[in-house]
Amino acid sequence: MTLLECINGPEDLKGLSQDQLTLLAVEIRDLLIETTTRTSGHLGPNLGVVELTIALHRVFDSPKDRIVFDTGHQAYVHKLLTGRVAQFGTLRQRGGLTGYPSQAESEHDLVENSHASTSLSYADGLAKAYKLRGEPDRTVVAVIGDGALTGGMAWEALNNIAAAKDSRLVMIVNDNGWSYQPTIGGLAEHLAAIRVNPRYEHVLEYIKTTLPRAPLVGPPLYGTLHRVKKGIKDVLQPQVMFEDLGLKYVGPIDGHDERLLEHALRRARDFGGPVLLHVITKKGFGYPEAEQNEIDCLHQVPAAGAVPGTWSRVFGDEMVSIGARRPDVVAITAAMLYPTGLAQFSAAYPDRVYDVGIAEQHAMTSAAGLAMGGLHPVVAIYSTFLNRAFDQTLMDVALHKLPVTIVLDRAGVTGPDGASHHGMWDGSIMQLVPGMRIAAPRDAKRVAELLNEAVEVSDGPTVVRFPKGKVGGEVEAVGRLGGMDVLCEPADGLGADVLLVGAGPMALTGLDVADRLAVHGIGVTVVDPRWTKPLDEALVGAARQHRLVAVVEDNGRVGGFGDAVARLLRDHDVDMPVKTFGLPQEFLSHGTRDEILDEAGMTPQHLARQITEAVARRASGDVDDAAAAPERRPVE
Numbered sequence: 001m002t003l004l005e006c007i008n009g010p011e012d013l014k015g016l017s018q019d020q021l022t023l024l025a026v027e028i029r030d031l032l033i034e035t036t037t038r039t040s041g042h043l044g045p046n047l048g049v050v051e052l053t054i055a056l057h058r059v060f061d062s063p064k065d066r067i068v069f070d071t072g073h074q075a076y077v078h079k080l081l082t083g084r085v086a087q088f089g090t091l092r093q094r095g096g097l098t099g100y101p102s103q104a105e106s107e108h109d110l111v112e113n114s115h116a117s118t119s120l121s122y123a124d125g126l127a128k129a130y131k132l133r134g135e136p137d138r139t140v141v142a143v144i145g146d147g148a149l150t151g152g153m154a155w156e157a158l159n160n161i162a163a164a165k166d167s168r169l170v171m172i173v174n175d176n177g178w179s180y181q182p183t184i185g186g187l188a189e190h191l192a193a194i195r196v197n198p199r200y201e202h203v204l205e206y207i208k209t210t211l212p213r214a215p216l217v218g219p220p221l222y223g224t225l226h227r228v229k230k231g232i233k234d235v236l237q238p239q240v241m242f243e244d245l246g247l248k249y250v251g252p253i254d255g256h257d258e259r260l261l262e263h264a265l266r267r268a269r270d271f272g273g274p275v276l277l278h279v280i281t282k283k284g285f286g287y288p289e290a291e292q293n294e295i296d297c298l299h300q301v302p303a304a305g306a307v308p309g310t311w312s313r314v315f316g317d318e319m320v321s322i323g324a325r326r327p328d329v330v331a332i333t334a335a336m337l338y339p340t341g342l343a344q345f346s347a348a349y350p351d352r353v354y355d356v357g358i359a360e361q362h363a364m365t366s367a368a369g370l371a372m373g374g375l376h377p378v379v380a381i382y383s384t385f386l387n388r389a390f391d392q393t394l395m396d397v398a399l400h401k402l403p404v405t406i407v408l409d410r411a412g413v414t415g416p417d418g419a420s421h422h423g424m425w426d427g428s429i430m431q432l433v434p435g436m437r438i439a440a441p442r443d444a445k446r447v448a449e450l451l452n453e454a455v456e457v458s459d460g461p462t463v464v465r466f467p468k469g470k471v472g473g474e475v476e477a478v479g480r481l482g483g484m485d486v487l488c489e490p491a492d493g494l495g496a497d498v499l500l501v502g503a504g505p506m507a508l509t510g511l512d513v514a515d516r517l518a519v520h521g522i523g524v525t526v527v528d529p530r531w532t533k534p535l536d537e538a539l540v541g542a543a544r545q546h547r548l549v550a551v552v553e554d555n556g557r558v559g560g561f562g563d564a565v566a567r568l569l570r571d572h573d574v575d576m577p578v579k580t581f582g583l584p585q586e587f588l589s590h591g592t593r594d595e596i597l598d599e600a601g602m603t604p605q606h607l608a609r610q611i612t613e614a615v616a617r618r619a620s621g622d623v624d625d626a627a628a629a630p631e632r633r634p635v636e
């Protein structure tokens with residue numbers, strides 16, 4: 001039995017010797033590597049926080065004290081130290097452990113959202129709540145990476161935390177110099193000053209020798225830390241920035257020296273007010289393959305990069321061609337140059353790419369500025385992160401009718417990253433935006449075609465959305481209906497029973513459904529709308545020629561393309577049943593894309609069955625009596 005297997009909770013850590021802790025760190029790293037290379041997952045970030053997480057669980061008393069991991073992708077070590085070693089092999093598998101903290105898994109987990117830069121706000125609120133509820137012995141700890149610290153929310157939180165002088169709050173900045181790629185921006189340069197300074201070693205030595213002499217509790221301690229800090233101030237300046245915000249800064253601390261970390265954490269805990277602890281770690285620490293990986297320190301395995309054959313790569317390749325023709329086209333990424341497929345564009349036109357950090361809101365309004373300045377920005381982000389920038393899209397871009405193209409990768413079900421990563425909201429929230437045009441390519445050829453159409457639009461914003469993973473085979477249209485592609489007509493001898501409108505790759509699913517329905521004698525016309533907003537009025541006439549309309553989209557069912565089609569037909573007094581198929585409006589958990597689509601009833605088999613039943617009901621005039629005539633009761 002390994003030492004790690006004997007750890008059933010943080011209390012089992014408390015009695016371990018320093019040698020045992022060193023062995024434990026080795027065992028944790030081995031398990032992280034072995035598991036993530038098999039199941040996929042965030043390897044580099046977790047290798048970097050092994051000592052930090054051990055120290056956190058030895059110093060703080062979780063779950064009484066609350067540890068909030070920003071983004072949560074680096075919480076695997078925390079999972080291992082809080083009783084989940086035995087299940088760790090199920091990481092990110094359907095029914096297994098999630099890749100982020102999960103309340104259902106453990107009382108030690110609190111924040112499940114994996115969108116970055118939120119931890120300080122949660123921590124601010126928690127600390128204030130504990131104070132108001134009279135629970136003064138609880139400390140809140142937030143662990144935030146230097147990447148997540150580039151997000152605006154983190155700075156809004158810092159501003160508030162600085163004013164909450166008696167909040168029992170420890171902020172740990174886990175500074176490894178990397179997001180997915182090296183963290184960019186003024187803040188990053190500021191923090192980097194410490195890491196690259198040749199006198200860093202001396203600073204660490206100075207802290208190591210000075211801290212143990214600090215008094216044990218309260219402000220006098222801070223006084224000492226403060227003097228330590230002032231002592232190094234002439235050498236290194238990064239703390240000044242936090243100090244100027246009114247925050248107590250301690251650091252830099254070597255984040256792979258467990259003993260030193262414990263020491264600093266105990267003192268931060270006992271200070272009694274907000275303290276910011278600056279910890280320097282190495283992403284991928286202890287695994288040379290990760291440490292030396294130049295692209296992303298194995299941030300994620302397998303890499304989230306735009307490998308050939310993926311939707312992201314098709315987009316990236318087309319951007320390079322567009323860039324050659326259109327010097328006004330520029331690209332924006334929010335810290336995800338490789339995963340979004342912009343790496344080649346960046347290599348070809350380095351002056352025309354802006355990596356703004358994990359700052360989707362800024363990305364969008366900065367895009368508005370670029371467009372106002374005469375350029376055509378393409379903002380490439382994952383669908384789920386567009387949520388962050390809704391107001392900026394609505395009021396900063398759309399209100400001004402600006403030519404900004406938003407390219408949404410990972411639209412629809414994504415898979416193993418779970419509820420906060422499924423791109424199932426954009427199709428609905430973008431429907432709300434006046435003047436927005438939304439394209440949904442069904443295959444690689446249509447990505448290129450629709451992206452080109454989108455960047456040609458000069459009087460308002462456009463969206464191009466496509467899913468995660470490999471792009472399937474190409475399917476040519478057999479006809480055209482308005483601006484839409486007809487992919488198949490009812491088979492010979494069959495009537496025009498169903499008009500099936502499939503958005504994006506769901507049009508190809510529609511072809512499979514049509515084949516299955518033909519076996520049952522049901523004739524189907526499959527249409528790919530290409531643009532899901534604005535709606536093509538040709539849909540109205542086409543609907544009138546059929547007996548039922550079915551709309552399929554890889555997006556939440558509420559307020560998406562399906563609802564828009566139903567509204568269009570209602571507005572034109574088309575008396576026609578419209579079946580809308582999409583994802584249930586729920587927080588869908590993790591699993592493979594196929595598993596989740598299957599559960600949501602979005603496979604050709606499920607769809608064919610549901611449509612067959614609807615056609616049969618329509619033919620027999622059968623309606624659900626209970627739904628049609630709800631029981632009436634007198635008002636009491």
Ligand SMILES: Cc1ncc(C[n+]2csc(CCOP(=O)(O)OP(=O)(O)O)c2C)c(N)n1
Binds near residue numbers: 148149385
């Ligand atoms: C709002 C938002 N945008 C983008 C991402 C994608 N993302 C996940 S982790 C990460 C980098 C995080 O860097 P950092 O906070 O420094 O942590 P590290 O991985 O270096 O430990 C990014 C950009 C996200 N989770 N949330």
